Amino acid sequence: MQLIQATIRSIAGNGLSDTTMSRVSKEAGLSQGIINLHFQSKDNLLAETLKFVAEEYRCAWTQALADAGPETVDQLAALVAVDFDKTVCHPDKLAVWFAFWGESKARPTYRNICAARDRAYRTRFNAVITKLIEEGGYTALDAENVSTGLSAMGEGMWLDLLISPRRLSRETAKAVCMNYLSYIFPKHYPRPKVGIDRTNAA
Amino acid sequence: MQLIQATIRSIAGNGLSDTTMSRVSKEAGLSQGIINLHFQSKDNLLAETLKFVAEEYRCAWTQALADAGPETVDQLAALVAVDFDKTVCHPDKLAVWFAFWGESKARPTYRNICAARDRAYRTRFNAVITKLIEEGGYTALDAENVSTGLSAMGEGMWLDLLISPRRLSRETAKAVCMNYLSYIFPKHYPRPKVGIDRTNAA
DNA sequence: CAATTATGAATGAACAAGCATTCATTGCAA
DNA sequence: TTGCAATGAATGCTTGTTCATTCATAATTG
Numbered sequence: 001m002q003l004i005q006a007t008i009r010s011i012a013g014n015g016l017s018d019t020t021m022s023r024v025s026k027e028a029g030l031s032q033g034i035i036n037l038h039f040q041s042k043d044n045l046l047a048e049t050l051k052f053v054a055e056e057y058r059c060a061w062t063q064a065l066a067d068a069g070p071e072t073v074d075q076l077a078a079l080v081a082v083d084f085d086k087t088v089c090h091p092d093k094l095a096v097w098f099a100f101w102g103e104s105k106a107r108p109t110y111r112n113i114c115a116a117r118d119r120a121y122r123t124r125f126n127a128v129i130t131k132l133i134e135e136g137g138y139t140a141l142d143a144e145n146v147s148t149g150l151s152a153m154g155e156g157m158w159l160d161l162l163i164s165p166r167r168l169s170r171e172t173a174k175a176v177c178m179n180y181l182s183y184i185f186p187k188h189y190p191r192p193k194v195g196i197d198r199t200n201a202a
Numbered sequence: 203m204q205l206i207q208a209t210i211r212s213i214a215g216n217g218l219s220d221t222t223m224s225r226v227s228k229e230a231g232l233s234q235g236i237i238n239l240h241f242q243s244k245d246n247l248l249a250e251t252l253k254f255v256a257e258e259y260r261c262a263w264t265q266a267l268a269d270a271g272p273e274t275v276d277q278l279a280a281l282v283a284v285d286f287d288k289t290v291c292h293p294d295k296l297a298v299w300f301a302f303w304g305e306s307k308a309r310p311t312y313r314n315i316c317a318a319r320d321r322a323y324r325t326r327f328n329a330v331i332t333k334l335i336e337e338g339g340y341t342a343l344d345a346e347n348v349s350t351g352l353s354a355m356g357e358g359m360w361l362d363l364l365i366s367p368r369r370l371s372r373e374t375a376k377a378v379c380m381n382y383l384s385y386i387f388p389k390h391y392p393r394p395k396v397g398i399d400r401t402n403a404a
Numbered sequence: 405c406a407a408t409t410a411t412g413a414a415t416g417a418a419c420a421a422g423c424a425t426t427c428a429t430t431g432c433a434a
Numbered sequence: 435t436t437g438c439a440a441t442g443a444a445t446g447c448t449t450g451t452t453c454a455t456t457c458a459t460a461a462t463t464g
Contacts, residue, residue: 017219021450031415034450038413044257095307102304104365105297106217114365140393148370149378152358159357160350163306163316168350176351182319183385223424234439237423240439 002028003035007049012092014048016099036061047109050100053093054117060088061121072132073188079125083154084174094162125151136187146184153177204230205359209251213295218248218301228378235314249311253303255295263323274334275390276350281327282383285356286376296364338389348386355379 001024006028025034039045048075060184063084068078082088104111129150130143175192182189208230212221221242227236241247256259263312270280284290302359306313359375377394382389 011306013394015305017305018308020448022448032450033416033452034414037415042450043328091307095304098306099304100295101364102301103217103219104300105293106220111365118365145378145381148359148362148374149355149382152362152375152378153351153355154358155355155361156351156357156359159303160354163303163313163320172350173354176354177346179347180351180382183371222422224422232442234424235426235441236439239441244424 001038001052003030003038003045004049004052007045008092008096011049011099012095015140016165017101018044029099035128043109045111046100049096050110050113053096054113056093057117058120059159060085061124065124071143072135073185075128076181077130077178077189080150080154080177081159081174084170084176086170087160089161089170091162091165094158098162111184122147122151136185138185141184150177150180153180203240203242203254205232205247206254207249210249210255210294213251213301215391216240218305221248245311248295248302249315251298252312252315255298256315258295259290259319260322262287263326274330274337276329276385277403278334278348278383279380279391281330282352282356282379283376285359285379286372288372291363291372293364293367296360299360310325324349324353332388334390338387340380340387352379352382 003024006024010024010027014093021035025032028034035045036040037045039048041097041131047185053122061079064078064082064085065075066108068074101114104114126143126147129147132138133141133143133146153178157176160168161170161173178189179192182191203369205229207222207224212226212229216225223237224234226247227234230236237244237247241250263281266280266284266287271275289295302312303316306316328345328349329347334340334349335343335345356379359370359378362370363372365377381390381394384393
């Protein structure tokens with residue numbers, strides 16, 4: 001939807017607290033009243049925008065998992081990779097996530113949408129990691145611990161990509177996560193060559 | 203300062219976009235005009251609030267480093283621990299960080315404060331990790347990679363603590379980070395017993 | 405086939421509510 | 435009396451929302 005895309009751009013460009021009805025409709029090239037016509041209220045537009053981004057994320061990892069094939073190793077690598085996918089990890093989308101996370105403590109609506117996304121993803125994530133631990137005989141590992149740490153690392157990378165995109169590229173961020181995997185699951189992921197790629201990708 | 207504390211509580215309770223001058227002054231138990239008297243403008247109050255939290259964080263890790271003694275192993279453990287310290291990792295403070303991170307893409311003022319905090323911290327963090335790599339003869343490790351990953355994991359944990367404080371305690375979050383360290387620096391950090399503590403700390 | 409009507413999306417001026425900011429006034433301590 | 439921190443009513447501006455009106459297209463009619 002044209003208006004949701006305009007909202008995403010406005011949040012990225014003006015911040016959530018300076019995202020007004022008139023700015024969004026101007027961004028969309030439409031008139032003032034158009035948002036209330038289609039979304040009833042501003043609150044609703046914002047909730048729908050968050051839902052849109054969350055749904056896009058869900059689709060991305062579902063598809064990635066399907067494309068990865070039957071091997072658990074590939075499935076886990078695919079789940080990590082999707083976090084740094086061009087669409088999902090777009091600067092504007094990152095800004096949207098952080099904008100809503102910042103408000104989520106005060107707004108149950110936002111928090112619930114975020115928590116639901118998290119639950120769905122983590123359930124699947126946990127299952128893949130549990131399977132890899134079993135298949136690989138990594139008896140010393142705890143699935144909950146690994147999945148909590150790995151997904152936290154991914155989210156922290158998003159913050160770095162949001163705040164200092166100059167210092168970090170999506171590729172480098174992914175490489176750092178893969179490096180973590182290579183230490184946790186040494187039999188399944190190659191230890192990358194020393195040094196992180198410092199070429200600055202757009 | 204009384205007004206900055208009130209601002210922190212308001213951001214945590216109402217969100218940044220519903221944090222108004224009247225709400226903050228009411229929260230502080232003072233009158234309408236008081237903020238402009240002491241801080242000139244709302245923008246300035248918010249910037250000072252962010253600076254306050256950033257400064258508090260800087261003091262915390264500086265002190266932690268001083269208290270840790272001369273051993274590099276202890277220094278790194280102290281830097282990880284401080285992220286989950288009761289004061290620094292307080293729910294309201296987390297809400298403040300995420301609120302400003304969410305706006306930072308649109309507001310250079312906020313972004314600069316965040317980036318400055320990041321630079322100072324990461325320089326020190328990197329130095330400690332570099333030293334441990336040298337001392338321990340971990341030739342396969344790249345300091346930049348390890349420090350990027352570890353600090354990202356810490357920030358991701360903050361998000362989990364903000365969104366789902368029920369699922370995760372500060373202690374558990376720290377344990378997950380320490381588990382990462384035990385895989386990266388096996389000679390220096392004990393591998394914790396399997397399973398993460400799931401007791402739900404307040 | 406042309407003329408007319410019906411339909412629903414889009415408009416933008418108007419409105420009340422809430423906002424940040426100002427400043428003449430107050431209260432209090434020195 | 436003096437000096438200064440604090441007040442809170444008043445101000446002008448911006449916000450979200452409404453709704454009578456416009457516009458473009460589809461359906462109906464003679």
